[in-house]
Amino acid sequence: MAFEFVASELAERRAASLFRQCQVVEQTDGRTLVVNGRQYLNFSSNDYLGLAHSDALKQVATEAAQHWSTGSGASALVTGHSLAHAELEDYLAERLERERVLLFNSGFAANQALIQTLMQRGGSILADKLCHASMLDGALASGAKLQRFAHNDMTHLASLLQKAQGDTLVMSEGVFSMDGDVAPLEQLSLLGAQHEALLYVDDAHGFGVSGHDGLGVASQWAQPQLPLLMATFGKAVGTSGAFLAVPDAIYAYLVNYARHYIYSTAMSPLLAAITLGSLKLIDTQAWRRDKLNHNIQFFRHLAGQQGLPLMASQTAIQPLLIGDAKHCMALASKLREQGMWLTPIRPPTVPPASSRLRITISAAHTEADINQLIQTLVRGMTHVG
Ligand SMILES: Cc1ncc(COP(=O)(O)O)c(C=O)c1O
Structure with missing residues (x-):
C-alpha cells in the first residue's frame, strides 16, 4: 500500500511517548491560559515581556488599525511593500546600526532565505550543534557542505574552520532556544574574521530582552563583527514575523535571489505598524526588562533553595532537564492537574534522552505565580519520581 509510512511512523512516535x-x-491574558474550560498558569510562552496581551500594545493596535490594512495584497516586490514596512525596517536599521533590514513573515522563513540563498553556490556552513531546525533546513537546502560544531565549543569550531573550503558561513543562536545559555559572540566573531568566514546569529530569544535597550546581541556587536543578524517578532516583541539585518550588498542580493522573500505575500502592513509600536514600547518601558530579570532571579533563587536541577541559564528560558520522554510527559500531566501549564519538549526538538520542561519566565508573572510554580514542581517531582 502507498504511503504506509504515515501510519507506521505515527505509531512509532506514540510508542516512544513522542507523539505531538x-x-x-x-x-x-499572557499570565494564564484556558484549555478545555480550565485555567492554568502559563510557563510555556515566549512572550517574555508580557507585551502580547498588554493594554499598551492593544492601544497601539487600535490606532494602527485606523491607518493600515490587514493584508499587504502582494509580495514586497510587486505592491506589498508599504510605508509601514519601510518605517519598521528603517527604525531597526537605525537602532541596530546596520546598513539594511529586510522583513519576513516568520523567523523560519528568514533563516531559510538567508542561508539557502547566500550559500546556494556551495562552500561550507559551520553550525552550532544546537542551532534551530530552520537554520539547519536552510543549510540542507543550500549547495554548501553543512558541518556542526559541539555546542559553544570554539576549539572544535576552530578545527573545522581550518579545513573549511570555499565561502564559509559560521552560524549560531544568540540565546539558545532550548537551553537558555548564550553564545560566545566575541570568540565566534574573532574566529570568523581570522578565517574570512561570515558570522550569522539568530537572536530570536535575545532580541527585546537582552543587551543595551533590549536590542539583543546587536547592541554589543557592530555590523563588522556581526555582519548577519536575524531576530523574530513572535517572542519578546509580542507580534509575529522576523527581520534580517545585513550589509547593503547582501540586502540587494537577497531581494533579487531569496525565493522566500520574492515569492511570498509581504507581512501585513497593520502588523508591521503594530510591531514598530511594540519596539518603541520596548525602548520606553525598560521596567518590563527589569521585572523580567527580577522574576528570573526570583525563580532561580527559590528553585535553588528547593534543590531543583536547574541548568546554567541566566535568561528567561529555564529548562528542567528530565531525560526520558515518558517521564517528562507524566510530570507535565501531573503539573497540569495542579493548574500549571508546562509543555514538555521532547526529541527531535531536543537531542535524544534530553526531554525537558522548558520553563519560560515572563514579566507578566507575579512572585506569587513563581512561588506556586516552585511548590507545584517540588510536589510533582516527588510524586512522579
Ligand atoms: C531560535 C529560533 N529561530 C527561529 C525560530 C522561528 O521563528 P518563527 O517562530 O518566527 O518562525 C524560532 C522559534 O520559533 C527559534 O526559537
Missing part, C-alpha cells in the same frame, strides 16, 4: 498534538487555547 495541538491544544486549543480558549483564552489567555
Whole structure:
C-alpha cells in the first residue's frame, strides 16, 4: 500500500511517548491560559515581556488599525511593500546600526532565505550543534557542505574552520532556544574574521530582552563583527514575523535571489505598524526588562533553595532537564492537574534522552505565580519520581 509510512511512523512516535498534538487555547491574558474550560498558569510562552496581551500594545493596535490594512495584497516586490514596512525596517536599521533590514513573515522563513540563498553556490556552513531546525533546513537546502560544531565549543569550531573550503558561513543562536545559555559572540566573531568566514546569529530569544535597550546581541556587536543578524517578532516583541539585518550588498542580493522573500505575500502592513509600536514600547518601558530579570532571579533563587536541577541559564528560558520522554510527559500531566501549564519538549526538538520542561519566565508573572510554580514542581517531582 502507498504511503504506509504515515501510519507506521505515527505509531512509532506514540510508542516512544513522542507523539505531538495541538491544544486549543480558549483564552489567555499572557499570565494564564484556558484549555478545555480550565485555567492554568502559563510557563510555556515566549512572550517574555508580557507585551502580547498588554493594554499598551492593544492601544497601539487600535490606532494602527485606523491607518493600515490587514493584508499587504502582494509580495514586497510587486505592491506589498508599504510605508509601514519601510518605517519598521528603517527604525531597526537605525537602532541596530546596520546598513539594511529586510522583513519576513516568520523567523523560519528568514533563516531559510538567508542561508539557502547566500550559500546556494556551495562552500561550507559551520553550525552550532544546537542551532534551530530552520537554520539547519536552510543549510540542507543550500549547495554548501553543512558541518556542526559541539555546542559553544570554539576549539572544535576552530578545527573545522581550518579545513573549511570555499565561502564559509559560521552560524549560531544568540540565546539558545532550548537551553537558555548564550553564545560566545566575541570568540565566534574573532574566529570568523581570522578565517574570512561570515558570522550569522539568530537572536530570536535575545532580541527585546537582552543587551543595551533590549536590542539583543546587536547592541554589543557592530555590523563588522556581526555582519548577519536575524531576530523574530513572535517572542519578546509580542507580534509575529522576523527581520534580517545585513550589509547593503547582501540586502540587494537577497531581494533579487531569496525565493522566500520574492515569492511570498509581504507581512501585513497593520502588523508591521503594530510591531514598530511594540519596539518603541520596548525602548520606553525598560521596567518590563527589569521585572523580567527580577522574576528570573526570583525563580532561580527559590528553585535553588528547593534543590531543583536547574541548568546554567541566566535568561528567561529555564529548562528542567528530565531525560526520558515518558517521564517528562507524566510530570507535565501531573503539573497540569495542579493548574500549571508546562509543555514538555521532547526529541527531535531536543537531542535524544534530553526531554525537558522548558520553563519560560515572563514579566507578566507575579512572585506569587513563581512561588506556586516552585511548590507545584517540588510536589510533582516527588510524586512522579
Ligand atoms: C531560535 C529560533 N529561530 C527561529 C525560530 C522561528 O521563528 P518563527 O517562530 O518566527 O518562525 C524560532 C522559534 O520559533 C527559534 O526559537
